[in-house]
Amino acid sequence: MIRAYGLTKHYGGKPAKKAVDDLGFEVLPGTVTGFLGPNGAGKSTTMRMLLGLDAPTRGRSTIGGRAYATHPAPLHEVGALLEARSVHPGRSAYHHLMALAHTHAIPKSRVDAVLELAGIHDVARKRVKGFSLGMGQRLGIAAALLGDPATVILDEPVNGLDPEGVLWIRNLLKSLAAEGRTVLVSSHLMSEMALTAEHLIIIGRGRLLADTTVERFVRESGTGAVKVVSPEAGRLSELLAGPDVTITADAPGTLDVRGTDTEHIGRTAAAHAVPLFELTPHNASLEQAFMDLTRDSVEYVASTPLPQPEGAAA
Numbered sequence: 001m002i003r004a005y006g007l008t009k010h011y012g013g014k015p016a017k018k019a020v021d022d023l024g025f026e027v028l029p030g031t032v033t034g035f036l037g038p039n040g041a042g043k044s045t046t047m048r049m050l051l052g053l054d055a056p057t058r059g060r061s062t063i064g065g066r067a068y069a070t071h072p073a074p075l076h077e078v079g080a081l082l083e084a085r086s087v088h089p090g091r092s093a094y095h096h097l098m099a100l101a102h103t104h105a106i107p108k109s110r111v112d113a114v115l116e117l118a119g120i121h122d123v124a125r126k127r128v129k130g131f132s133l134g135m136g137q138r139l140g141i142a143a144a145l146l147g148d149p150a151t152v153i154l155d156e157p158v159n160g161l162d163p164e165g166v167l168w169i170r171n172l173l174k175s176l177a178a179e180g181r182t183v184l185v186s187s188h189l190m191s192e193m194a195l196t197a198e199h200l201i202i203i204g205r206g207r208l209l210a211d212t213t214v215e216r217f218v219r220e221s222g223t224g225a226v227k228v229v230s231p232e233a234g235r236l237s238e239l240l241a242g243p244d245v246t247i248t249a250d251a252p253g254t255l256d257v258r259g260t261d262t263e264h265i266g267r268t269a270a271a272h273a274v275p276l277f278e279l280t281p282h283n284a285s286l287e288q289a290f291m292d293l294t295r296d297s298v299e300y301v302a303s304t305p306l307p308q309p310e311g312a313a314a
Helices: 043-050 093-102 108-118 133-145 165-177 189-194 212-218 233-240 261-270 288-297
Strands: 003-013 016-028 033-036 057-061 078-081 151-155 182-186 198-203 207-213 227-228 246-251 252-257 278-282
Touching: 003 043, 016 043, 016 182, 016 198, 033 043, 033 165, 033 189, 043 057, 043 151, 043 278, 057 212, 078 133, 078 198, 093 133, 093 207, 093 212, 108 133, 133 151, 133 165, 151 261, 165 182, 165 189, 182 261, 189 212, 189 288, 198 212, 198 233, 198 288, 212 261, 212 288, 227 233, 233 252, 233 261, 252 261
Parallel strands: 033 182, 033 198, 078 151, 151 182
Antiparallel strands: 003 016, 003 057, 198 207, 227 252, 227 278, 246 252
């Protein structure tokens, strides 16, 4: 289990910048936990503090009940990927992993096993400087799994992977969690997190915004809609009207209702004898729910493209 207790990280300057601000959470074994947030939210800083690479200004964290630095054989306890290209370019993938293995008396057979698992066994003797971004990611994941760790922490593991690689990562993370391991993974690909993660920890500007399941987060986001079809749509619209309810008429007899659920709509229609031909919920996507939650926490906001002058080339 990963636990963070009031993690806070200030960087220099006056006033000091708060990269992480009183952050507390738990990551439980047996489930894939997505660690999400906009750019600059403090995800990488938090992961570095979990792994003892950055010292917190305040607070503390534990992995498996103790600080990372106090584990006598950390590769067996925690496998991490923060920067896949942090490898000597003149080394081969095999010798990079063997160097790590020697620090923990890990046998050569385990090196061969993780190379095979990552799909880079055939290029294991080639120098890393010739690796593509995706191959570098696979090597980084192989290194994270080298010690057969109980906890896995991965920062953007699908970066640079092709569709087959993305599917491989998805299935790998689920299988690690199914074995009872603790899995914490960050990603900006909301569609992939929706397919992979079961639990979410979302931060913005260094603060905790949500700690919940994917299903509950999407369901309670408030960005979903209900399609209602009724021959008395106008009357039903008046009955459902309220300060938190938004209703639009997409077509004659069809309403798009936001701010309430199918149960309330159905009960209201039944109480006033309004016939319903269709009552279909359309839940928000994880991406929509995430964007809605973090709208005020985005640090870098791009402007909309300027319109081209008339007659300009497309």
